[in-house]
Amino acid sequence: MSASTQPVFGVGDASFQAAGGVEGIQRLVDDFYRIMEESSEAATIRGMHPQDLAPARDKLTRFLCGWLGGPKLYAEKYGSIVIPQFHARWPIGAADSEAWLLCMERAIARQPYSADFAHYLLKQLRVPAERIVQVCQHAQRQPGD
Template sequence: MSTPYQLLGEAGIRELCNAFYDIMDSAPEAATIRRMHAADLGPMKEKLAEYLTGWMGGPPLYANKYGSVCMTEPHAPYRIGPVERDEWLWCMNQALAQTGASEELKQMLEIPLQRIAAAIQNREESGTPLADGVIAVG
């Protein structure tokens, strides 16, 4: 079985990340998470591409540059509830479709992407903190 990296390569992952942030930047369905980002999405496109390259089975570009990181840490300052989680997943699914991802790749990534989105969710509701910093996962 191939890894997502083998199916996409670094160029394909970068294309996916560019599409992801372009969709986030323009789609009303992603307005909540778009407001969490700086005006210039270029640095985030690069960071996500570096992270996903390693996460999808390629070279650990992100870890080599920034060190190992738990995905919840960089997202902790943001209020991420079900709305934000679902907007992120929607953008990623749209980006996969826009870039012509195969059904094999979409199926391969579906559950892992849902797990990432659930792991960075840190509020039960949008704008409502959880008690004692507990992370909501589902």
């Protein structure tokens, strides 16, 4: 594929298509949660989830579909969401964010993504992961601290 015909990730549904559509995103999410369950580094973030991961898998799959430029499946089923504020109820710190990103990096590596898209996706996921930490830290501060 020449540079002129290569998709521009983040424009239209190029990222959604590069991720393999709904089916590809579902595979990514399944691998992500499998890695989270198996990884000692992710024990804390796994503990923030209910025992049954089916709802979390569904929500993350639906969210990523829309976030990557595909159909807004999360909003269709669950309504709107502001990711950092949604996560503010948990004490998510930098180490938790890094553990989440490590699981996602490993899951991305298992996908048949191009190296360019894999790099792009992980870089893009780092933005909300870091923002969640900031919001959670702010939410835990008490007035007068």
